[in-house]
Amino acid sequence: MLEARDISVTLGRKQVLYGAGLRAKPGATTVIVGPNGSGKTTLLRAITGDLACRGSVWLDREDMRALPPHALAECRAVLPQASVLAFPFTVHEVVRLGLTGRIALRPDAAQLPARALDRVGLAGYGGRFFQELSGGEQARAQLARVLLQVWEPVQDGVPRWLFLDEPVAALDIGHQLQVMYLARRFAQQGGGVVAVMHDLNLTAMFADHVMLMLDGRVLAQGAVREVLTEQNLSRAYGCRLRVSSPPAQGATYILPQAAEIA
Amino acid sequence: MVALPWGRGTERDATGDRSERARLTILALVVFVMLAAVASLGTGAAGVSLGDVLAKWITGEALSLRERVVLFDIRLPRLLTGMLVGASLAVSGAVMQGLFRNPLADPGIVGVGAGAGLGAVLAIVLGAFLPPAVLAFTGMHLVPLAAFFGGWATTLILYRVSTRAGRTSVATMLLAGIALGALSGALTGILVYIADDQQLRDLTFWGLGSLAGASWAKLAAAAPIMMLALLAAPMLARALNGLALGEGAAAHLGIAVQRMKNLAILTVAAATGAAVAVSGGIGFIGIVVPHLLRLVMGPDHRFLLPAAALLGAGLLLLADIISRLIIAPAELPIGIVTAVLGGPVFLWILLRRRGIVDM
Ligand SMILES: Nc1ncnc2c1ncn2[C@@H]1O[C@H](COP(=O)(O)OP(=O)(O)OP(=O)(O)O)[C@@H](O)[C@H]1O
Ligand SMILES: [Mg+2]
Numbered sequence: 005m006l007e008a009r010d011i012s013v014t015l016g017r018k019q020v021l022y023g024a025g026l027r028a029k030p031g032a033t034t035v036i037v038g039p040n041g042s043g044k045t046t047l048l049r050a051i052t053g054d055l056a057c058r059g060s061v062w063l064d065r066e067d068m069r070a071l072p073p074h075a076l077a078e079c080r081a082v083l084p085q086a087s088v089l090a091f092p093f094t095v096h097e098v099v100r101l102g103l104t105g106r107i108a109l110r111p112d113a114a115q116l117p118a119r120a121l122d123r124v125g126l127a128g129y130g131g132r133f134f135q136e137l138s139g140g141e142q143a144r145a146q147l148a149r150v151l152l153q154v155w156e157p158v159q160d161g162v163p164r165w166l167f168l169d170e171p172v173a174a175l176d177i178g179h180q181l182q183v184m185y186l187a188r189r190f191a192q193q194g195g196g197v198v199a200v201m202h203d204l205n206l207t208a209m210f211a212d213h214v215m216l217m218l219d220g221r222v223l224a225q226g227a228v229r230e231v232l233t234e235q236n237l238s239r240a241y242g243c244r245l246r247v248s249s250p251p252a253q254g255a256t257y258i259l260p261q262a263a264e265i266a
Numbered sequence: 267m268v269a270l271p272w273g274r275g276t277e278r279d280a281t282g283d284r285s286e287r288a289r290l291t292i293l294a295l296v297v298f299v300m301l302a303a304v305a306s307l308g309t310g311a312a313g314v315s316l317g318d319v320l321a322k323w324i325t326g327e328a329l330s331l332r333e334r335v336v337l338f339d340i341r342l343p344r345l346l347t348g349m350l351v352g353a354s355l356a357v358s359g360a361v362m363q364g365l366f367r368n369p370l371a372d373p374g375i376v377g378v379g380a381g382a383g384l385g386a387v388l389a390i391v392l393g394a395f396l397p398p399a400v401l402a403f404t405g406m407h408l409v410p411l412a413a414f415f416g417g418w419a420t421t422l423i424l425y426r427v428s429t430r431a432g433r434t435s436v437a438t439m440l441l442a443g444i445a446l447g448a449l450s451g452a453l454t455g456i457l458v459y460i461a462d463d464q465q466l467r468d469l470t471f472w473g474l475g476s477l478a479g480a481s482w483a484k485l486a487a488a489a490p491i492m493m494l495a496l497l498a499a500p501m502l503a504r505a506l507n508g509l510a511l512g513e514g515a516a517a518h519l520g521i522a523v524q525r526m527k528n529l530a531i532l533t534v535a536a537a538t539g540a541a542v543a544v545s546g547g548i549g550f551i552g553i554v555v556p557h558l559l560r561l562v563m564g565p566d567h568r569f570l571l572p573a574a575a576l577l578g579a580g581l582l583l584l585a586d587i588i589s590r591l592i593i594a595p596a597e598l599p600i601g602i603v604t605a606v607l608g609g610p611v612f613l614w615i616l617l618r619r620r621g622i623v624d625m
């Protein structure tokens with residue numbers, strides 16, 4: 005169980021988070037949504053220890069921010085919203101950086117980078133230069149590195165965590181689904197997933213638990229049906245949004261795009 | 267030596283795993299350094315040839331006094347100094363580039379060498395004013411230690427000025443380096459101006475961009491500091507690899523980023539400082555060596571750092587041999603040789619980089 009309580013963050017002179025909290029269970033996919041600038045990335049960075057913050061972050065009753073970096077690296081991996089790379093590493097070498105801690109000692113460690121690349125649909129890309137990949141390919145290569153770091157969703161009976169900041173923002177629809185299924189499988193095998201997303205449809209499809217943020221506060225938190233309501237979404241995104249759900253099988257269903265205004 | 271056959275990784279294999287190639291490169295470099303060392307021992311104005319010495323050694327004939335002095339008191343300390351200085355300069359370049367996440371960072375270019383020089387000159391000219399306890403404690407290591415502190419202060423200032431929130435501005439780094447270098451140079455000039463005769467002799471003793479003054483005494487004073495830096499460098503390899511992804515990502519990979527950054531700065535300062543203290547400023551080794559190696563075997567610091575130490579050592583020995591032969595029996599300062607060889611390579615690096623995204 006991951007629990008962040010009362011997180012407040014001030015960046016520069018601007019207070020960005022006002023006592024935001026998050027509860028996420030292992031075995032489930034938790035998705036954070038909200039408009040640009042609502043503080044999703046900031047919350048994720050506070051939870052993963054990137055930023056100093058007020059409040060507390062507990063991982064199974066352990067204070068996460070008291071753990072040393074190498075212990076943290078054993079129990080969670082983080083995919084940042086944007087990534088940079090300073091030197092001409094090959095894709096294989098970038099992914100291999102995720103081979104850290106206990107996993108590096110496995111007898112099949114040398115094969116793991118290629119398997120991680122295969123999972124994100126980049127089989128055979130190992131020999132290319134990371135900087136010469138397309139944006140979406142780079143995002144998936146970074147995801148492979150992150151997956152490698154927590155290759156086993158559960159290690160010694162302890163669930164491990166994936167923190168993903170907009171994992172599918174740069175991807176085409178096919179790879180969006182592939183990556184979301186990867187995340188879901190990680191959770192189904194006992195790991196915990198916390199993802200920041202902009203795509204509300206994918207969120208509705210894959211989230212077990214949703215948190216909607218607005219202006220550095222949590223607007224609503226709970227199951228998809230409770231959180232992604234017309235009222236909540238319209239308020240958060242500042243435009244009128246309609247939530248539709250397809251009716252039970254066979255019934256006639258008319259998309260709003262098809263409506264003609266007289 | 268120059269890695270043209272490999273081009274821009276045209277031969278990288280399909281898996282992208284270049285560790286095997288890196289190991290082979292390191293092996294080849296070991297042979298290269300050994301050959302350069304033998305050549306260096308056999309080169310010099312005194313006309314003592316290695317062949318004669320070897321023949322005498324095999325037949326069991328004793329060496330003449332002259333041969334012993336030339337070999338063991340002149341050429342051997344010079345050889346060891348050259349190797350250590352070359353390794354230190356190349357490794358401090360590689361570490362600094364990893365720390366600043368930029369292949370153009372080099373202690374010589376961004377003023378760290380000048381800062382170290384200022385430290386050394388400060389120690390020579392004003393060292394007498396230090397408390398006797400300090401002087402007794404540092405002993406013969408005073409000058410290289412002072413150079414280390416000068417280099418350390420410069421690196422710290424440079425890092426503070428040019429890095430914000432874990433990102434380094436190249437332009438700021440280079441310009442701040444020029445400013446710091448000029449300032450150090452000016453202060454050094456003032457100190458030399460007020461130095462008395464004895465101090466001027468000491469200044470000459472500590473080097474003018476040359477290995478000509480290499481001696482066991484100088485080597486003993488500076489070698490421990492360079493050795494410490496060279497031994498610390500491999501501990502940085504994993505951290506520097508992680509830092510290539512940015513500080514945040516490095517921390518998420520389990521790296522104690524702040525501690526490693528401090529260790530990297532100390533390593534750069536120690537290696538540069540001690541190298542500058544024994545041989546003055548020798549340019550371009552720190553930037554050219556890591557760059558060529560990255561072309562051949564990739565930027566993985568686990569292999570890059572040892573390979574840089576070897577190639578730096580070997581190249582400096584070669585440059586030293588050239589400096590002894592080219593206007594024999596006189597000697598060219600080795601800094602001139604490395605500048606003539608390294609300058610064009612550096613320009614070529616800049617030209618190649620113009621179109622590359624990671625600038
Ligand atoms: N370094 C910073 N200094 C000052 N303000 C910042 C800084 N970083 C972010 N902010 C501000 O904090 C707020 C929240 O930023 P954050 O990156 O968390 O938003 P987000 O919800 O992830 O948005 P997006 O959907 O665009 O990724 C924004 O208003 C932003 O301008
Ligand atoms: Mg964001």
